Amino acid sequence: MDSNLVCNISPVAGSLEESAIRAIANFGMSQPGVTPLWFGESDISTPDFISRAAIESLNKGETLYTPNNGLPALRETLADYQNRLFSRSFSAENIVVTLSGTNAVMLAAQTIVKPEDRVVVLSPAYPVLTAIPRLLGAEVVEFPLSAAGGSYQLDIDALRTVLKGARALIINSPCNPTGWMASDEQIQQLTALSRELGFWIISDEVYNRHVYQQRCAPSFCSHMSESDTIIVCNSFSKAWCMTGWRLGWLTVPKAVRPTITKLIEFNVSCAPAFVQAAGIAAIEKGEVFLQQTVERFRVSREMTQRALTGIRGVTLYETPATFYAFLKVEGLADNSQPFILDMIETAKVGVAPGEAFGKAGRGHLRVCYGANHDALQNALHRLRNFLLAR
Ligand SMILES: Cc1ncc(COP(=O)(O)O)c(C=O)c1O
Incomplete structure (x- = not known):
């Protein structure tokens, strides 16, 4: 060049x-x-039942722009799905459809992060999770999990010190690349810490169904309230083998959704209708x-x-x-x-x-x-x- x-x-x-x-x-x-x-x-x-839903949608001519936040039917399906998983009462107002997990993390970060903010990322981390806050001008602090005796551990007391004055914590559990998974108790502790210190949590949970001892990994979705500064990112890529479809979603407190709506308008406008139809089939028939x-x-x-x-x-x-x-x-x-x-x-x-x-x-x-x-x-x-x- x-x-x-x-x-x-x-x-x-x-x-x-x-x-x-x-x-x-x-x-x-x-x-x-x-x-x-x-x-x-x-x-x-x-799987075929997912692809067929997209083909049917295309055959019906569903090829035009869709709402910024996603089709109401998909948002309702996702709210119900999460209510079943986490025994909560999310509504479609808590859900935003995104174009992939990566786009979900970008939108969450754009909502929160300003230049020169300090953003703490648990590390080792999927490279996107450190690159996105850097792209937004933030200083990224990598907080390493400790590795002893063949397993990874999170030292929440040490993390607490690093989080003082930080704008956000980015956490990915279950974690790519380590396979580490936060316990429900740790998630509750981090939620309490965020309430006490005022930092945001961006929780990347794209592997939450790839767990071997339970139905679903412990999630911030189980504990977040409407006044919490917590955004949970998820994706269809891993659980339903849809990496090439580029579909994901955010779970957010209702108050931040209008801001994210505007960000979507200026990033990608909306997710394709036929991809969202595939997403509905994945959730409804994919278990x-x-x-x-x-x-x-x-x-x-x-x-x-x-x-x-x-x-x-x-x-x-x-x-x-x-x-x-x-x-x-x-x-x-x-x-x-x-x-x-x-x-x-x-x-x-x-x-x-x-x-x-x-x-x-x-x-x-x-x-x-x-x-x-x-x-x-x-x-x-x-x-x-x-x-x-x-
Ligand atoms: C931790 C983590 N977050 C997000 C993503 C992105 O997923 P998507 O394909 O939905 O963009 C990946 C993909 O490997 C990942 O490992």
Whole structure:
């Protein structure tokens, strides 16, 4: 690109780093026979009953603009769904339809964050969660979860100190990449802390149905009231295998919805009607499918644990949720790209570099075990041998 043009770009946009996961994927996709375990998605396509709902909507000619906040029918369906999950009484007034989980986080942050605000993000974190507040001009403080004895822990007393004077806390539970999940007690403690100190909470709960011991992960939706400074972000991408559809939603106190409505108008205007029709089908008819995918991932998780334990210098953390395994690899350089590129060339399997998830991710690798069992078994075998031969 012309260097004069580059100098003319907004400094915030210009300073964004290229996604380290994308760099690995670009190389891996250029190599024959490589099993990709780097992206956060499974190889299950969207089920037919969901696609059919979109096709029917298209056939009915539902191709025009829709309301900024989403179709009332989808918002009501989402409110009912959450009321069933969390024994609450949300109404459609608490729900805003977004174009994906990423867009949900962006809208939540745009509603709250001003330049020079301090925003605390629990780390390691999905890169979007630190990039969005930075794009809005905020100072991002990464608060690392402590990792001891093969599990991640949140030290709420230490977090409390960091949150004094902060504008917002961004929390992702269940967490990509670590698989850590906040307990209901911790969520209640954070809600109380937000009331006491006045910071906002943006809670990214896109993996809330990918849990192995209960129906749904503990959620801020169970505790937020109309006067709380809490916004919960969710997505259809993971639970209903709809990554390419770009549909998500926000749960908000009713008072902030009109502001978000305006932000949507100036960001994307609205979500497509036929995608929202698919969303209604996912929620209304998707429970059996969801349980089946979780059962498949439960087996995948066991396969992954079996394959990746007992390797010298490699620690595998407990993962009560998500479809990721997060590995600490002794001696791994802060920049793990050369190691992963070598893995791709020699073992024909690729994973995500831990440092893509912030400083606390350095020295780690993230393995997505969303691939079908045959492909996964094969890839894990090669990955194990590669790690053993280090
Ligand atoms: C923690 C987290 N939040 C949000 C997203 C974005 O999801 P979506 O596809 O809905 O944008 C992802 C996707 O991987 C994620 O891992």
